[in-house]
Amino acid sequence: MTDPSPAVLDVRDISISFGGLKAVQGFSLRIPPRALYGLIGPNGAGKTTCFNLLTGVYRPDSGTVALDGQRLNGRKPHQIAAAGLSRTFQNIxxxxxxxxxxxxxxxxxxxxxxxxxxxxxxxxxxxxxxxxxxxxxxxxxxxxxxxxxxxxxxxxxxYGDQRRLEIARALATEPKVLLLDEPAAGMNPQEKVELRALIRDVRDRFGLAILLIEHDMGVVMNLCEHITVLNFGETIATGSPEAVQNDPKVVEAYLGTE
Amino acid sequence: MKTLINQARALSPAAWSVIPRALWPVAAGLAVAVLMHAVVGPNVPGFTAKMMLVAGINIILAVSLTVVNGFTGQFSMGHAGFMAVGGYVAASITYYGSIKFFGSADFAGGALSWTGSGPHGGGPLGKGDLLFMGSCLVGGLAAAGAGYIVGLPSLRLRGDYLAIVTLGFGEIVRVLLQGTPDQVQPWRAAEAAETPWYSLMLKLGGPKGFNLLPTYTTLFWVYLFVTITLIVCYRLKNSSTGRAFLSIREDEIASQAMGVDVTRYKVRAFVIASFFAGTAGGLYAMDIGAISASDLGFLKSFECIIMVVLGGMGSISGATLAAIILTALPEILRELPPVWPAGLALLAVMAVVQGAHRRWHPRSLVVVAAVTLVAELGRRYCASQGINLAEYRMILYALLLIVMMISRPQGLLGVREVWEIFGRRARRPGAVASPPGASSGVSP
Incomplete structure (x- = not known):
């Protein structure tokens, strides 16, 4: 499956292992401009590790990351931020x-x-x-x-204000792609609804692509156009929210097998 | 949104306006210095004037260390090492420069640096003053260079490791300077004659220290430097650079993710702090007319750290206050006057300020009252037993630090300045319409 539209963030086959643990294996993702992508998976699936690989906190053992055609591999976090990739953190x-x-x-x-x-x-x-x-x-x-x-x-x-302040701070760096690590964590239902509107508004107003990690399925399924599911560091499913929701592997990863 | 750079261009004030903004700190420094020299200096007892001079040098040291230990949160323990580098360079330039240009190492300054008795014949500035100023600045640059060399590799380390490296640097400087020979051993005379480095080393005084320097440092020069140091550090703190420093202290990982080149900013902070420590070294050397590496060891570094920690990690005014208090404390302890009038006055001022802002801190009032009571009782006891408290000052410092660490680990003022204790936080949302950054370009 090839995507005809040019990708603003092009991740190809990145992997990293810590000792014997293969934290992320062969992760690939192409995010077109102004897209809203989601990254989900059970706890410990390697989602935050993916973010750390993209933003230069860790260096991938293999694979490439490109932003707008610029290779980001091996650059330091501040250089990656300067290239136009900004993020928020899971633990604020x-x-x-x-x-x-x-x-x-x-x-x-x-x-x-x-x-x-x-x-x-x-x-x-x-x-x-x-x-x-x-x-x-x-x-x-x-x-x-x-x-x-x-x-x-x-x-x-x-807490909710702190989460939003983190997003505001990340936007101040004028990113092309914004990575949000569990933006809805710790928010109440009302705040979550507002957050969904806010994220859409940010995407439209600043014209940037957003990739978000989220555990709250209400937020993810409602917001994201495309979802990637990780389990034990491997990509087990990608596609539209509906396709992913009905994927047997995803159901298995979340609920276990009988 | 427009890019920041375009927006910045559109909002820049006229180009000529840089001249008053850049020059008024110098003018302010000169005014303060003249005030100290002409009005305060002659009207206080000689000993008090001397203490004010030492306090000024300590202010420069404490405020410059605040840039590293307070703003960026890196723990440097080698501040005296940079002071020694700057001091020895400035002393050498002044001493040998005087011999080369004026024929002798005698005083050749004007009225502004005249400390002897009787009237001084020359004008306000003499040729020696220029040499002295230049030597202090070159000493600062030398210390800044040393800071760069030490900082570049070591600032990649964190926490304790950086403390160890800087401590090591301070000791290396001290040992090297103390280890320079003070006379030519007969069997090395030939080597000395043809090696310029050897003869240069020989002239640094060795373990006895670099003596017989002309004394130029007066209240004028010290407070000129103090004002400039304060303004430079204040401007740094309230700028993008200063916020980058502070962000490193708060959270290095987040700081990197926001695009701050952490190593580069740490080195910047280190170099700036070293520069001012170097100028302070020059002032120190030409104040007592001698500089000895043995006085600029670990204890001196530690004294600077105590000032920063006591004043508040990142507070310029806090470090200034702490430097003044810690300079004066040993002298006050020698013959302690009654404490309660000062305590009562402090209580009254705090009550008035808190009342005016309608932000009551009953605990702070109780603490001040209790401390005053305990101090007064202790003073009476010591006076009746004939104990000289000044001898126990190191114990008192240690106790003070322990109490601070437990009750107020961020220091007296934390990261805030004296005038921000009430102002900033009390501001109503409506007042937000003019954020301080918008006007900060005009004020200091």
Missing amino acids: RLFGDLSVFDNVRLGCHLRGSHSISGTVLRTSYHVGQERAIAERTFALLELFGLAGRSFEQARNLP
Whole structure:
């Protein structure tokens, strides 16, 4: 099966093992622009490991990752972020002591240029850049309904707000592809409905492709156009939500065999 | 959305406006320095003036260490090593420069660095002052270079390992400087005569230290440097670079994922901190007219760390306050005046400030009252028994640190500045419309 549309993120056959454990084996994925893809699987299936491979936290033993035709293999996490791949974390990793505002401002860091002399002398460009960063941050926080909490410490936010702040921070890096690691974890049903709308809105507004890991089937099946199912590091099914839901292997992986 | 760079261009103020923004810190530094030199210095007892000078040098050390230990959260234990590098370089340049250009290593400065008694004939600045300033800056650059060389490989390490490497660096510098020969052994005279390096080493004073330096450091020069250090570090903290530093401290993995080149920013912080430590070394050497590596060992590094930890990891004003307190404390302890008036005054100020902001912290008031009471009782007891508390100051520091670690591990002020304790967090959502970043370009 070949996809005629050009893929913004093209992952081919990446594998990694930790000692004897084959954490991810032969993972491939082609995400077209503006697509909403899902990655699901039971606990320990290797979903977060996949994200870590894509974002450079781990280096794949084999296989290639390409973003917009640029090879990402062997690059460091900050270089991959600069190439346009941004992520959130399963166990939220905000800068807890910094304000909500500063968390998102840090996301803007990547797209600016920051010389020590410019910072110390407060050159015109530096001042303009700080203003642009503040403006952009404020716009993002408003979009996520967090503007009113700008000056609270990030660690003091409620859980759902922290998740959304992480997405806002990731968007501030101007990514082409956004990886969301369990964005709905710990949210109540109402928040989950809002999150679905928010993710769609983000995709349309910023025109980026989104790949998300999620355990909540309501969110995944409703949101994603295409789903990949992992089990024990191997891809056991890919396809539309309906196809995946009815795949016997998937049912087996989730429910076990009789 | 437009790209950030385009947006930044559109929002940049006029190009000429960089001149006032870049120059006013220098002007402020000069104003503070002149104030200290002309108004404060002559009107306080000589000993107090001397303590203010030492406090100024300690402020530079503590604030610069805050950039590494406070902002980026890396634990450097070799700050005195960089101070020694800068100090020896500055001392050599001043001493041998004086001999080469002025014919002798005597004082050749103007009124601003004149510490002797009686009127000084020359103008405010002499030729020696320029040499002194230049040597301090070159000393800072040398220390920054050392910081780069040490930092580049070692800042890939984390936590304890970095502490060990920097501790090792400080000790290596001390041992190397102490190990330089102070006289030519007869059997090496020929080697010494033809090896410029050997003769250079010979001139560093060896274990006895580098003595007989002309003394240029006055309140003027120290507080000029203090102001500039404070403003530079403050501007760094409130900028994209500073946020990158802080993000490394908060969560290195998230910081990388947001595109911060972690190693590069750690090295940047290290180099900046080393630079200021180096200039402080120069000021220190030309203050007492001598510099000895044995004074700049582990204990000096540790003193700097205590100041940073006490003041708050990442608070510039906190480090400044801690440097002043820890410089003054041994002297105050020597003959402790009654504590309760100061305690009461502090209580009153805290109550007024808290009342004005309607944010009551009854616990803080109780703690201050209790500490005042205990300190006063302790003072009376020691006075009646004839105990000199200054002799026990190291024990007191240790106790202080233990108490801090248990009750307030983030230091007195944490990452905040004195003026932010109430302001920022109390801000109403409505006030958000003008985020501080938007105006931060104009204020310091």
